[in-house]
Amino acid sequence: MTSRALENKPATNKRQAILDTALNLFVTQGFHGSSTAQIARQAGVATGTLFHHFSSKEMLLNELFLSIKQEFAEDILQVFQGLDLDTHPQRSLKASAQKLWNRAIDWAIANPIKQRFFLLYALSPELAVDVREQAMNSILGFISKLLTQGQAMGEIVTFPLGLMLDNCHGQYLASIRFFTDYPALGQDPLHREASFELFWRSIKA
Amino acid sequence: MTSRALENKPATNKRQAILDTALNLFVTQGFHGSSTAQIARQAGVATGTLFHHFSSKEMLLNELFLSIKQEFAEDILQVFQGLDLDTHPQRSLKASAQKLWNRAIDWAIANPIKQRFFLLYALSPELAVDVREQAMNSILGFISKLLTQGQAMGEIVTFPLGLMLDNCHGQYLASIRFFTDYPALGQDPLHREASFELFWRSIKA
DNA sequence: GTCTATATGATGATAGAC
DNA sequence: GTCTATCATCATATAGAC
Incomplete structure (x- = not known):
């Protein structure tokens, strides 16, 4: 729903999907309560992809x-x-x-x-x-x-x-x-x- | 330092040590960031003792x-x-x-x-x-x-x-x-x- | 950029002796 | 109440093919 004009980062869809999913999980389950595997799965990407875009959790x-x-x-x-x-x-x-x-x-x-x-x-x-x-x-x-x-x-x-x-x-x-x-x-x-x-x-x- | 008059719970020293340690660790490392093993070790008790006093984390x-x-x-x-x-x-x-x-x-x-x-x-x-x-x-x-x-x-x-x-x-x-x-x-x-x-x-x- | 497969270690919780 | 020993699972992160 949010308009995302002026994106300066080369954000692929996958990268943004990871951010969106992490936001929801971190809020509902806490940081350590949300595994990278769960974030990746729910975002529809592989864990390798997550760690390609973000060097660590x-x-x-x-x-x-x-x-x-x-x-x-x-x-x-x-x-x-x-x-x-x-x-x-x-x-x-x-x-x-x-x-x-x-x-x-x-x-x-x-x-x-x-x-x-x-x-x-x-x-x-x-x-x-x-x-x-x-x-x-x-x-x-x-x-x-x-x-x-x-x-x-x-x-x-x-x-x-x-x-x-x-x-x-x-x-x-x-x-x-x-x-x-x-x-x-x-x-x-x-x-x-x-x-x-x-x-x-x-x-x- | 805090005076603990009027304790109604049968709090042994160990139980209180676990609570005190958990307080510090939860604040500095977060809930999921503090393992029960670490809490027990730092409180000077065994993990079995922790789960004897508290049914779960x-x-x-x-x-x-x-x-x-x-x-x-x-x-x-x-x-x-x-x-x-x-x-x-x-x-x-x-x-x-x-x-x-x-x-x-x-x-x-x-x-x-x-x-x-x-x-x-x-x-x-x-x-x-x-x-x-x-x-x-x-x-x-x-x-x-x-x-x-x-x-x-x-x-x-x-x-x-x-x-x-x-x-x-x-x-x-x-x-x-x-x-x-x-x-x-x-x-x-x-x-x-x-x-x-x-x-x-x-x-x- | 994205995937599958996996290494390596830590996790919460339990069993059972004392 | 307290301990040691241990289980089954899950954690983060990496390797390497595509």
């Missing part, structure tokens, strides 16, 4: 994580397409934040398994630490800039930045957990707006 | 999760010792909430590995669903009561309860993640108060 996990994180980042950052935050700060910070918030919620609702995968493996010891940090910084760096700017404009409360970043992330995770548990409520304006309001009330000046 | 995980959750619940609920919420609503809801918040943060800082274990396995497919739900309800039921009462008194904002519960939980998880990443800041009053203020601002009326 760990590398498969790492590449899967990075590809999903990138897909997420590319999607939500489109909210600010053609908008340079360094030179043109937002007039209405709240409106921008709400746009970003809603887009992120929408992505999670549209991609529940990928969201769940991220929830499960963002903290897991199976994932290489540098991969985790690399993925985090690409997104949190952007949010960090938004918060600092908001503080300078007097629209955002001035608590320690690191704490606020983790708090924003935590509230986002809580929201998408709620909406993936109750997908129907994701279309209910009352719940959608409440989820953003809870978030905004905590950080506004 | 999965049961070991389940019992470990429940024991940690219970330990956590017993600790933080002491804040309200001798206080019946049904008959005596709080005069100062904010003060009570802050006491509870601080106690929970303190527990996480004092028990970083148990906290991390919970973070990792609360969502993981390896944990039996009924075990997860049983553990959750015991604590969230209490918070739920607090929120509803606060709403009735006009001190808490009236957003949908389920959403607010997940949000509270999410903000707590974010805070303890921050404080376990930077334990020194856990003693800094500025950061401690900021973490609660972020939380309180989002839910106060």
